[in-house]
Amino acid sequence: MKNREKTPSEVAFNREYTETVGEITSPNPRIECRGVQVHYGEKLAISGVSLDIGRNEVIALIGPSGCGKSTFLRCLNRMNDTIPACRVSGEITLDGRNIYDPTVDVVPLRAQVGMVFQKPNPFPKSIFENVAYGPRIHGLVASKVELEEVVESSLRRAGLWDEVKDYLHQPGTSLSGGQQQRLCIARTIAVNPEVILMDEPCSALDPIATAKIEQLIDELRSQFTIAIVTHSMQQAARVSQRTAYFHMGRLIEVGETARIFTNPHHQLTEDYITGRFG
Numbered sequence: 716m717k718n719r720e721k722t723p724s725e726v727a728f729n730r731e732y733t734e735t736v737g738e739i740t741s742p743n744p745r746i747e748c749r750g751v752q753v754h755y756g757e758k759l760a761i762s763g764v765s766l767d768i769g770r771n772e773v774i775a776l777i778g779p780s781g782c783g784k785s786t787f788l789r790c791l792n793r794m795n796d797t798i799p800a801c802r803v804s805g806e807i808t809l810d811g812r813n814i815y816d817p818t819v820d821v822v823p824l825r826a827q828v829g830m831v832f833q834k835p836n837p838f839p840k841s842i843f844e845n846v847a848y849g850p851r852i853h854g855l856v857a858s859k860v861e862l863e864e865v866v867e868s869s870l871r872r873a874g875l876w877d878e879v880k881d882y883l884h885q886p887g888t889s890l891s892g893g894q895q896q897r898l899c900i901a902r903t904i905a906v907n908p909e910v911i912l913m914d915e916p917c918s919a920l921d922p923i924a925t926a927k928i929e930q931l932i933d934e935l936r937s938q939f940t941i942a943i944v945t946h947s948m949q950q951a952a953r954v955s956q957r958t959a960y961f962h963m964g965r966l967i968e969v970g971e972t973a974r975i976f977t978n979p980h981h982q983l984t985e986d987y988i989t990g991r992f993g
């Protein structure tokens with residue numbers, strides 16, 4: 716049977732898929748990934764991903780559904796360890812330390828590299844307890860007063876304090892979706908992370924709640940390194956300094972966000988951002 720003719724995108728993909736276009740390194744890296752590969756059972760989900768994530772930067776991970784953005788994000792705090800069929804290879808370091816070293820304890824790692832999920836997922840506890848839980852179990856506070864201070868400052872930094880300060884003992888689930896997501900961000904911040912991973916954090920939120928989270932992301936950048944998976948190119952353009960474009964498990968292109976959206980160098984990136992697929 717005669718093969719159908721390949722589309723220009725497929726030709727470009729086959730020719731260049733092994734090499735990422737753009738600058739994968741960062742002058743001030745917090746996370747360094749080299750040759751990261753992930754299998755789910757026999758299935759190869761991502762392959763050959765090498766990328767630095769710099770201190771105090773927001774990097775957006777974009778690409779068509781199923782290209783491996785979430786899989787890559789979950790590698791950065793070993794969340795994939797919780798999926799039995801999942802195998803990760805390659806190297807990922809946080810401040811120079813290999814996070815896949817067998818001596819690494821994943822509990823403190825996941826506090827250092829915190830995660831905010833697509834759907835707000837407060838614990839079935841009070842607003843106060845949602846934020847207090849982490850510092851308490853990680854032994855970060857010595858007294859009740861100190862714990863109250865951490866809860867207040869985390870809620871302030873998440874832009875939620877003024878809205879909840881009189882209702883701290885109400886259930887976290889009584890808040891609106893946008894407030895719940897800021898509560899989850901406060902919970903993440905409360906354990907002093909270095910990096911915050913966000914997997915489509917606004918996809919369940921309305922435009923006003925989304926705008927608040929985006930503003931918050933911009934403010935948090937001064938203290939944290941943030942990697943965000945998003946399906947919204949407008950959101951990537953608004954919140955990130957660098958953008959990484961994934962396609963079929965490969966990191967195709969990475970670069971300064973403004974450049975990626977105005978002058979993509981790879982045909983596949985251009986096809987995606989101009990809406991030709993995805």
Ligand SMILES: Nc1ncnc2c1ncn2[C@@H]1O[C@H](COP(=O)(O)OP(=O)(O)OP(=O)(O)O)[C@@H](O)[C@H]1O
Binds near residue numbers: 778800
């Ligand atoms: N738990 C899992 N078990 C088996 N395969 C998985 C699992 N999670 C993801 N995959 C597969 O790995 C590939 C990458 O999926 P992933 O969710 O990382 O992509 P994505 O780019 O984040 O997609 P989306 O934008 O739709 O969320 C897909 O083919 C997906 O079916």
